[in-house]
Amino acid sequence: MKKSGKFIFQKYDTENLINRRAALVTIAKAGVFSVLAGRLAYLQIAENGNYKKLSDKNRITHRFLEPERGIIFDLQGRPIAVNKQKYEIIIIKEETRDVEKSLVSLRSIMPNAKIDIEKILKEVNSRKKFIPIGIIDDLTWEDFSKINVNIHKLEGIYTQIGFKRYYTQGESHSHLIGYVSPISKSEEESNPLSKLSTAKAGKIGVEKAKDAILRGKLGNKNIEVNASGREIRELDRVNSVQGNYIQLTIDSELQKFCYERLKGLSGSVSVINVKNGEFYALASSPSYDPNIFSKSISNETWENLLSNKYKPLINKSISNQYPPGSTIKPFVALAALESGISHKETFFCDGKHLIEDTSLDSGYKTFHCWKKEGHGNVDMTKAIKVSCDVYFYQIARRVGINKIAEVCKRYGLGEKVFKSFYEEKSGVVPNKQWKLENLGSRWMVGETLSAGIGQGYFLTTAAQLSLALAQLINNGVRLNPKLIYGTENPNVYDERIIADPKYLKIIKNALDEATNAPEGTSYRSRIIGKYKMAGKTGTSQVRAISIKEREEGLIKNKDLPWEKRDHGLFIGYGPITDPKYAVSVIVEHGGSGSGSAAPIASDIFKYLFKNKLNLKRNEIFNV
Amino acid sequence: MYNQNNIYSSVFAKLQNINCPLLGLIFTLFFVGLAALYSISNGDFNSWPLKHTQRFILGLIIFFIVIIFDLRLIFGYAYVIFFLSIISLVIIPFFGIESNGATRWINIAGISLQPSEFVKYTLILALAKYFHSINNDSSFIKTLIIPLIITIVPVLLVIIQPDLGTALIILLGGISLFWISGLNYKYFIVGVFSILCSLPVLWQYLKDYQKDRVFTFFNPERDPLGNGYHIMQSKIALGSGGLFGKGYMEGTQSHLNFLPEMQTDFIFTMLGEEFGFIGTLFLLLIYAALIMISIRLALKSRSLFSKYLSLGVCNVFFIYVFVNIGMVTGLLPVVGVPLPFISYGGSSMLAVMFGFGLLMNCYINRNIIIEKTNY
Numbered sequence: 001m002k003k004s005g006k007f008i009f010q011k012y013d014t015e016n017l018i019n020r021r022a023a024l025v026t027i028a029k030a031g032v033f034s035v036l037a038g039r040l041a042y043l044q045i046a047e048n049g050n051y052k053k054l055s056d057k058n059r060i061t062h063r064f065l066e067p068e069r070g071i072i073f074d075l076q077g078r079p080i081a082v083n084k085q086k087y088e089i090i091i092i093k094e095e096t097r098d099v100e101k102s103l104v105s106l107r108s109i110m111p112n113a114k115i116d117i118e119k120i121l122k123e124v125n126s127r128k129k130f131i132p133i134g135i136i137d138d139l140t141w142e143d144f145s146k147i148n149v150n151i152h153k154l155e156g157i158y159t160q161i162g163f164k165r166y167y168t169q170g171e172s173h174s175h176l177i178g179y180v181s182p183i184s185k186s187e188e189e190s191n192p193l194s195k196l197s198t199a200k201a202g203k204i205g206v207e208k209a210k211d212a213i214l215r216g217k218l219g220n221k222n223i224e225v226n227a228s229g230r231e232i233r234e235l236d237r238v239n240s241v242q243g244n245y246i247q248l249t250i251d252s253e254l255q256k257f258c259y260e261r262l263k264g265l266s267g268s269v270s271v272i273n274v275k276n277g278e279f280y281a282l283a284s285s286p287s288y289d290p291n292i293f294s295k296s297i298s299n300e301t302w303e304n305l306l307s308n309k310y311k312p313l314i315n316k317s318i319s320n321q322y323p324p325g326s327t328i329k330p331f332v333a334l335a336a337l338e339s340g341i342s343h344k345e346t347f348f349c350d351g352k353h354l355i356e357d358t359s360l361d362s363g364y365k366t367f368h369c370w371k372k373e374g375h376g377n378v379d380m381t382k383a384i385k386v387s388c389d390v391y392f393y394q395i396a397r398r399v400g401i402n403k404i405a406e407v408c409k410r411y412g413l414g415e416k417v418f419k420s421f422y423e424e425k426s427g428v429v430p431n432k433q434w435k436l437e438n439l440g441s442r443w444m445v446g447e448t449l450s451a452g453i454g455q456g457y458f459l460t461t462a463a464q465l466s467l468a469l470a471q472l473i474n475n476g477v478r479l480n481p482k483l484i485y486g487t488e489n490p491n492v493y494d495e496r497i498i499a500d501p502k503y504l505k506i507i508k509n510a511l512d513e514a515t516n517a518p519e520g521t522s523y524r525s526r527i528i529g530k531y532k533m534a535g536k537t538g539t540s541q542v543r544a545i546s547i548k549e550r551e552e553g554l555i556k557n558k559d560l561p562w563e564k565r566d567h568g569l570f571i572g573y574g575p576i577t578d579p580k581y582a583v584s585v586i587v588e589h590g591g592s593g594s595g596s597a598a599p600i601a602s603d604i605f606k607y608l609f610k611n612k613l614n615l616k617r618n619e620i621f622n623v
Numbered sequence: 624m625y626n627q628n629n630i631y632s633s634v635f636a637k638l639q640n641i642n643c644p645l646l647g648l649i650f651t652l653f654f655v656g657l658a659a660l661y662s663i664s665n666g667d668f669n670s671w672p673l674k675h676t677q678r679f680i681l682g683l684i685i686f687f688i689v690i691i692f693d694l695r696l697i698f699g700y701a702y703v704i705f706f707l708s709i710i711s712l713v714i715i716p717f718f719g720i721e722s723n724g725a726t727r728w729i730n731i732a733g734i735s736l737q738p739s740e741f742v743k744y745t746l747i748l749a750l751a752k753y754f755h756s757i758n759n760d761s762s763f764i765k766t767l768i769i770p771l772i773i774t775i776v777p778v779l780l781v782i783i784q785p786d787l788g789t790a791l792i793i794l795l796g797g798i799s800l801f802w803i804s805g806l807n808y809k810y811f812i813v814g815v816f817s818i819l820c821s822l823p824v825l826w827q828y829l830k831d832y833q834k835d836r837v838f839t840f841f842n843p844e845r846d847p848l849g850n851g852y853h854i855m856q857s858k859i860a861l862g863s864g865g866l867f868g869k870g871y872m873e874g875t876q877s878h879l880n881f882l883p884e885m886q887t888d889f890i891f892t893m894l895g896e897e898f899g900f901i902g903t904l905f906l907l908l909i910y911a912a913l914i915m916i917s918i919r920l921a922l923k924s925r926s927l928f929s930k931y932l933s934l935g936v937c938n939v940f941f942i943y944v945f946v947n948i949g950m951v952t953g954l955l956p957v958v959g960v961p962l963p964f965i966s967y968g969g970s971s972m973l974a975v976m977f978g979f980g981l982l983m984n985c986y987i988n989r990n991i992i993i994e995k996t997n998y
Contacts, residue, residue, distance in 0.1 A: 018803060021802055040895070
């Protein structure tokens with residue numbers, strides 16, 4: 001057989017040639033089959049381990065299970081913050097090829113739902129890709145079923161049953177209890193629930209202060225899913241653990257009463273048990289509905305809350321600081337007694353008090369009493385009763401600022417009442433060192449006089465004032481302020497006495513006169529009956545009064561714009577025979593303490609006296 | 624002229640001559656396919672398995688009809704049959720059914736058929752007749768013009784459908800006959816060289832999705848959720864099957880729908896997942912045995928036509944198997960080629976049975992000598 005380029009077909013012996021060519025083809029086929037077999041051996045034997053992992057990764061999806069948040073109860077065992085079931089839709093970036101496409105398909109299934117694709121995209125892209133992001137928070141059952149039917153068209157989108165927080169008492173408790181909303185990025189590190197984007201965390205109030213107790217523990221499960229993400233079966237599960245219950249010392253009915261009484265005003269009320277330090281009410285007005293935070297809140301609502309001049313978002317019982325005004329006088333009096341000044345010693349009040357001041361042309365500075373014509377001769381009891389400023393200017397000057405500050409601090413002023421509240425303010429009790437450190441200048445004598453009537457640098461909160469008064473009229477027993485019931489040694493007295501009861505008796509008597517004797521500053525608000533209240537008014541200035549205004553006559557509060565009016569304060573206790581409750585009331589820009597705050601305190605005491613002296617308690621056992 | 628008695632005895636004689644091992648292997652493959660489809664349909668015999676069975680029975684009928692015909696008659700009508708199949712390709716753009724962006728099917732009496740599946744075999748038929756009939760001593764290059772034209776025309780018609788996979792199989796099947804017929808190997812060298820040179824030009828004519836598939840073939844991780852998805856999931860299914868597989872009807876990749884097209888082009892993967900390497904090797908061996916027997920039977924024929932035809936059928940069958948398994952194991956791009964006898968698909972089943980009918984006919988009539996007169 002010859003090969004020749006001359007012929008197109010290589011052939012002389014056709015039979016032989018075909019056999020040869022067929023044999024070559026057969027060898028090639030055998031070669032190809034060997035390659036295929038080798039490839040299969042490589043994939044199925046050598047790489048088996050890797051592909052097995054990939055296959056499991058395909059079919060097994062890990063899901064976290066949201067824990068139910070602990071319930072918050074009041075003193076009587078009424079649930080205040082509870083959980084309701086809700087139906088929600090989430091998306092997981094990792095499990096969809098195109099987040100936007102999935103969202104658009106979702107919108108086409110639910111044309112009525114407001115789905116802000118741009119916002120969700122932003123959220124999805126800013127988080128880790130395996131974290132589920134909530135799309136719709138609170139679906140109706142009809143929509144929920146509709147989505148479940150169409151879920152195979154919605155790559156990466158899932159439905160789940162979650163919980164939403166519901167506040168049974170609405171706006172009367174909102175500042176105290178706070179609210180929950182999605183975990184923010186800054187909280188991600190410290191909150192294990194952040195693995196679940198739909199999980200919420202307390203943002204303020206008890207919800208935030210006790211978040212670690214309330215939040216519970218995440219559960220998780222492994223589920224087998226098909227290619228479209230539908231759950232086929234559950235492989236294993238660790239159930240979530242509900243957060244612990246919390247019982248507050250707050251009586252929700254009293255709290256509600258206090259809040260209602262503040263309606264239309266801007267201010268706060270604090271009610272404390274003088275014997276054991278339990279707070280029964282911490283109300284603030286105006287308020288907001290905490291349940292709006294359970295749904296995604298609109299920007300407009302949020303802006304309105306923020307820009308409102310009455311500051312509805314602020315808890316005015318612990319987060320707003322006010323000069324205590326005349327409510328400080330009982331504590332200044334105590335400082336005087338402890339410094340050896342007799343309560344019988346009288347001072348003459350002619351309406352003003354002068355001190356040397358070389359910086360002024362006249363060579364002296366005038367400090368005015370609130371009563372222009374003066375009180376005449378006043379002793380300590382009368383000074384407290386009629387709230388004589390000149391008396392307190394003089395004893396303050398004799399006692400000195402450091403002694404006044406020491407007494408005030410001993411009573412808890414200038415210090416946070418509830419250590420765990422992030423939004424709580426500590427107030428300011430000024431002394432020489434404080435001024436040097438904070439303002440960098442030396443203390444002036446005139447500043448001691450201002451401090452003596454609770455003005456100047458002095459700042460307090462309503463809760464502080466009620467606590468301070470409680471410790472004053474319980475014969476000087478140091479109290480442990482309590483808000484959470486059943487913790488922190490319930491009903492156990494801290495036996496430490498922080499003042500001489502002999503002095504306190506004098507002050508208590510003066511406070512009694514201030515309310516229950518004619519000419520007393522809160523005489524008009526006195527309670528007639530078996531149980532009586534007593535207390536001290538306070539009016540704190542928020543503006544400087546010029547010499548010119550003094551000469552022309554003071555502008556009356558009602559003629560001033562709201563934000564220029566004086567704050568009205570009142571601290572009181574009752575019943576006077578065996579004191580049980582101490583109350584502080586602050587009415588922002590309410591004018592005078594006697595006119596705005598004392599009547600509210602009076603009503604609260606009437607409520608307390610009428611509704612059995614002992615508030616009902618019903619212990620909730622932690623589950 | 625035969626009388627009736629002669630016809631019966633002649634048919635009986637033909638049936639007696641059937642090669643049983645080959646038919647046995649075909650049945651084996653059918654049952655493997657049936658088992659696979661039963662698993663995929665989650666134990667519902669009435670869906671895919673039932674239709675698969677019906678198609679196999681229809682295929683068997685075609686197989687036996689082809690056997691009964693006189694080989695000389697088939698030889699005589701080879702060009703006519705080829706021409707008819709080309710006509711069916713030509714009318715597709717006008718009467719065809721569109722699906723997934725491609726028009727490949729025509730509806731004949733309520734049955735959707737894919738003519739391109741049959742053209743693979745009719746081309747072999749026409750080429751076999753041509754190469755049988757020419758004078759092999761010809762030194763004129765024009766001898767090659769006709770077979771080149773009858774190969775290129777169906778290939779182009781299928782490319783425009785567009786169905787690159789089937790076009791490639793038709794082309795490779797045709798070229799394999801050029802080789803078998805003894806064409807000087809230097810023409811193959813020239814051919815391969817000119818194809819390589821024209822690749823950049825051909826590339827321009829590829830549809831975007833076809834280009835994507837080629838890109839993806841070279842780098843499946845390029846877009847694991849897009850075009851690489853098929854290949855990745857297929858490899859995961861095969862690889863996770865391991866040596867012994869996950870067990871019959873226990874394949875997670877297939878039963879949880881991670882495998883695309885698992886009842887058709889990717890059915891091999893599903894078997895690999897459930898039966899492991901043992902299963903895939905077993906299947907590979909059955910195919911190898913079937914091809915070996917086919918080659919042996921082909922070489923027993925005395926006429927060139929029979930040899931060409933049988934070897935051509937065998938080559939087309941081999942290409943089917945190779946491209947499909949190569950594709951699902953990630954050795955070849957995803958081109959959409961079914962696994963013969965096992966994949967769910969009517970046209971493929973009927974065409975393959977038609978092809979093996981021709982092969983068996985050649986074997987039964989292996990002693991018939993066909994003159995070159997009909998050229």
